[in-house]
Amino acid sequence: xxxxxxxxxxxxxxxxxxxxxxxxxxxxxxxxxxxxxxxxxxxxxxxxxxxxxxxxxxxxxxxxxxxxxxxxxxxxxxxxxxxxxxxxxxxxxxxxxxxxxxxxxxxxxxxxxxxxxxxxxxxxxxxxxxxxxxxxxxxxxxxxxxxxxxxxxxxxxxxxxxxxxxxxxxxxxxxxxxxxxxxxxxxxxxxxxxxxxxxxxxxxxxxxxxxxxxxxxxxxxxxxxxxxxxxxxxxxxxxxxxxxxxxxxxxxxxxxxxxxxxxxxxxxxxxxxxxxxxxxxxxxxxxxxxxxxxxxxxxxxxxxxxxxxxxxxxxxxxxxxxxxxxxxxxxxxxxxxxxxxxxxxxxxxxxxxxxxxxxxxxxxxxxxxxxxxxxxxxxxxxxxxxxxxxxxxxxxxxxxxxxxxxxxx
Amino acid sequence: xxxxxxxxxxxxxxxxxxxxxxxxxxxxxxxxxxxxxxxxxxxxxxxxxxxxxxxxxxxxxxxxxxxxxxxxxxxxxxxxxxxxxxxxxxxxxxxxxxxxxxxxxxxxxxxxxxxxxxxxxxxxxxxxxxxxxxxxxxxxxxxxx
Numbered sequence: 001x002x003x004x005x006x007x008x009x010x011x012x013x014x015x016x017x018x019x020x021x022x023x024x025x026x027x028x029x030x031x032x033x034x035x036x037x038x039x040x041x042x043x044x045x046x047x048x049x050x051x052x053x054x055x056x057x058x059x060x061x062x063x064x065x066x067x068x069x070x071x072x073x074x075x076x077x078x079x080x081x082x083x084x085x086x087x088x089x090x091x092x093x094x095x096x097x098x099x100x101x102x103x104x105x106x107x108x109x110x111x112x113x114x115x116x117x118x119x120x121x122x123x124x125x126x127x128x129x130x131x132x133x134x135x136x137x138x139x140x141x142x143x144x145x146x147x148x149x150x151x152x153x154x155x156x157x158x159x160x161x162x163x164x165x166x167x168x169x170x171x172x173x174x175x176x177x178x179x180x181x182x183x184x185x186x187x188x189x190x191x192x193x194x195x196x197x198x199x200x201x202x203x204x205x206x207x208x209x210x211x212x213x214x215x216x217x218x219x220x221x222x223x224x225x226x227x228x229x230x231x232x233x234x235x236x237x238x239x240x241x242x243x244x245x246x247x248x249x250x251x252x253x254x255x256x257x258x259x260x261x262x263x264x265x266x267x268x269x270x271x272x273x274x275x276x277x278x279x280x281x282x283x284x285x286x287x288x289x290x291x292x293x294x295x296x297x298x299x300x301x302x303x304x305x306x307x308x309x310x311x312x313x314x315x316x317x318x319x320x321x322x323x324x325x326x327x328x329x330x331x332x333x334x335x336x337x338x339x340x341x342x343x344x345x346x347x348x349x350x351x352x353x354x355x356x357x358x359x360x361x362x363x364x365x366x367x368x369x370x371x372x373x374x375x376x377x378x379x380x381x382x383x384x385x386x387x388x389x390x391x392x393x394x395x396x397x398x399x400x401x402x403x404x405x406x407x408x409x
Numbered sequence: 410x411x412x413x414x415x416x417x418x419x420x421x422x423x424x425x426x427x428x429x430x431x432x433x434x435x436x437x438x439x440x441x442x443x444x445x446x447x448x449x450x451x452x453x454x455x456x457x458x459x460x461x462x463x464x465x466x467x468x469x470x471x472x473x474x475x476x477x478x479x480x481x482x483x484x485x486x487x488x489x490x491x492x493x494x495x496x497x498x499x500x501x502x503x504x505x506x507x508x509x510x511x512x513x514x515x516x517x518x519x520x521x522x523x524x525x526x527x528x529x530x531x532x533x534x535x536x537x538x539x540x541x542x543x544x545x546x547x548x549x550x551x552x553x554x
Contacts, residue, residue, distance in 0.1 A: 345475035362451035375473040376451040
């Protein structure tokens with residue numbers, strides 16, 4: 001387990017909510033920000049604020065250095081070969097839409113197949129639905145095993161020579177399942193398809209190596225990994241990106257502009273139309289520094305232990321159902337659950353009155369809710385600043401919830 | 410635990426409606442059907458009504474949702490049955506005002522609905538309480554499916 005002192009880096013955690021010390025268990029929705037990130041944003045706006053890639057003055061240079069320096073930090077963070085493969089975007093959703101609209105429109109035709117799974121969240125379903133509608137392609141789902149995992153046999157059955165794109169989440173935001181991306185990528189490549197990885201729930205929690213994974217595209221958001229909102233990353237293999245057209249046109253992404261024809265900048269800037277998210281990128285760079293100082297392996301181990309502890313404790317509560325794989329080795333640091341007879345919103349409200357923040361609802365994964373045969377669930381998601389004390393407070397809160405509703409029913 | 414505030418929300422009359430909802434089901438001879446959902450949380454409701462001569466002759470609901478949304482739907486069906494569509498809409502507006510903590514028209518009898526006044530203190534739950542009312546307003550305004 002990581003030291004409890006890590007909490008001291010997160011000023012937001014040091015407060016009372018509804019008369020109780022805050023227990024924040026909603027990091028899968030968005031993580032809290034360490035003081036290092038808050039200060040990096042403050043420093044940029046206070047001393048360096050300027051546009052990038054255009055001014056020849058000192059502030060412009062500082063802003064450009066900060067922005068491009070953050071790109072290099074991201075490159076190292078995911079072990080991309082080149083910064084040309086790292087494109088700053090608004091978040092995972094924009095990144096996946098870019099792949100669908102740019103690569104997808106150019107390479108997918110009627111009768112081709114796009115393969116996703118039943119566990120995807122909306123950001124990795126709807127862009128492909130739209131692409132399938134626009135092109136006449138077939139959207140296929142890999143069915144899940146009963147415990148909410150993917151079997152490679154079913155992956156092999158679903159991906160065919162007609163498959164052009166496979167897009168799968170690395171870690172499920174509901175089930176906690178960690179998917180065998182490396183193996184799925186190999187299968188996709190055997191059939192000539194490209195592999196797109198939705199790493200929104202993976203990048204904050206485990207070491208990503210895009211060269212080892214050999215994936216073609218990978219998308220993640222900064223705000224789930226201690227960075228600011230509004231910044232995310234699309235990684236793509238250089239050869240693919242070089243052959244793709246931008247989907248946003250205008251300032252910053254152009255090279256030469258004529259009256260009727262224009263040319264684009266080289267990678268990665270041709271995909272970054274308009275003034276980019278400068279402060280966001282700098283904040284993301286600071287978040288990466290922070291996470292790497294602690295170590296992604298240590299963070300993964302911490303969350304793994306915490307989720308195991310939580311599952312053990314929560315399993316002792318009568319009438320509590322936990323979704324997703326029971327084997328702690330197959331899952332990440334979150335526990336999605338339902339408490340018999342008490343709707344998840346009611347659970348979340350009672351917990352909130354106890355200062356405990358959890359998510360309740362469909363978690364932007366409506367097809368998965370249907371697969372689970374529930375309308376919604378509650379979810380406690382952990383991050384590096386959570387402790388076993390937080391889990392104990394959650395368990396106590398759930399017992400209180402049960403008692404409260406038993407009394408009022 | 411802050412049970413006082415919670416007790417304001419989960420009053421016994423609400424839990425009674427949740428546990429034993431009134432007018433639950435689908436109206437076989439209904440001439441108005443409205444499906445509505447709350448996309449942020451997944452609550453769904455199907456409202457079937459029989460509206461004749463601008464009067465809500467009968468109404469039933471079914472759906473899935475939290476105690477607040479289902480209790481509110483149950484109360485709503487009780488309250489609007491037999492009312493004119495104009496009266497039903499006026500009641501919906503009064504209910505909406507109550508959710509927003511506004512001063513209410515005292516001439517309107519809210520009956521069981523008053524139990525939902527505590528929801529105003531829980532902004533995140535207001536949409537739960539108003540889902541069925543929005544469906545009803547849509548239905549009586551002729552936007553049936």
